[in-house]
Amino acid sequence: MEYVLVCCRLLIGVVFVFSAAGKLRGRDAYASFRAAAGELAPRVPLLPRRLVPPAVVAGELAAAVLLAVPAAAGAGFAIAVVLLAAFTVAIAAAVRSRRRVSCNCFGSPSAPVGPAQLVRNGILLTVSLAGTVLAFTTASPELEPAGAAVAVVTGLTGAGLVLLAEEIAELFRPLA
Numbered sequence: 001m002e003y004v005l006v007c008c009r010l011l012i013g014v015v016f017v018f019s020a021a022g023k024l025r026g027r028d029a030y031a032s033f034r035a036a037a038g039e040l041a042p043r044v045p046l047l048p049r050r051l052v053p054p055a056v057v058a059g060e061l062a063a064a065v066l067l068a069v070p071a072a073a074g075a076g077f078a079i080a081v082v083l084l085a086a087f088t089v090a091i092a093a094a095v096r097s098r099r100r101v102s103c104n105c106f107g108s109p110s111a112p113v114g115p116a117q118l119v120r121n122g123i124l125l126t127v128s129l130a131g132t133v134l135a136f137t138t139a140s141p142e143l144e145p146a147g148a149a150v151a152v153v154t155g156l157t158g159a160g161l162v163l164l165a166e167e168i169a170e171l172f173r174p175l176a
Helices: 003-026 027-040 049-068 069-098 115-137 145-163 167-171
Strands: none
Touching: 003 027, 003 049, 003 069, 003 115, 003 145, 027 049, 027 069, 049 069, 069 115, 115 145, 115 167, 145 167
16 A cells, blocks of 8 residues: 555645646736636635635645655645645535636636536545545555556656646547
8 A cells, every 4th residue: 555655645746736836937827826716715704815825825835745755644635635625615616606717726727617627626635535544554664666666657647647637638629
């Protein structure tokens, strides 16, 4: 199970690094994300909406950093679970109310949120929950190089598929 844990750490960590980096890559990218977050964020009396974007980016970066440290992976996964659950609830509310809102999840405008983002977040949430359990229940013995290599390649491939999911889906849409 140690190899599955390595795979989960890489997949979630890389996705959050790219997500935060995309939002922070420039003034326009952050402004676009801030606007999208303002539309998606539920109204919570204790949390002013202007604090949501910096809190999201800080949470993504914190999760990624903690996932890079084996002893802190459980905390990184816990942050990831909270973030992904919040993202999923916000997207589900937008889909249910039929609002056409872009999530700017990776820092650039995208298609309006829909079932695809819910599926993506569900998969990421499942991986994060599995990682949380494994981080707190799996010992840290020496990993065999071949097994570690497979875990790394699998985690990076999974992250790449998540990051490019919208582009991949676009390849299968009918031409107008």
